[in-house]
Amino acid sequence: MYAIQQGELIVMLLSNANKVLAKILFWGEIHRQRKQLSKMDDYLLKDIGVSRVEADREAERKFWDYAPVVDESLQRRTDTTLAKSSEKNTAFNLLFH
Secondary structure, X not given: OHHHHHHHHHHHHHHHHHHHHHHHHHHHHHHHHHHHHHHOOHHHHHHOOOOHHHHHHHHOOOOOOOOOOOXXXXXXXXXXXXXXXXXXXXXXXXXXX
């Protein structure tokens, strides 16, 4: 019985280690994207429909703060984007929630 409990503990630890690693990689990607956003020229931001103020505000957020900002002006664009990427969001929710 002790061997089964020890085996279950190892499986649980490995499972949690994978979740932690996935979260760290996700945070790294958020940080990278925000850094790139802060370096974009105004004409590129305009091309994707984001103002300099919006880009700077997003770039200043901490890497662990990845919940969407509630902003009326961004909500319409966000709704459209999320609808297009619903498969990604489903995969994300399965991994992190």
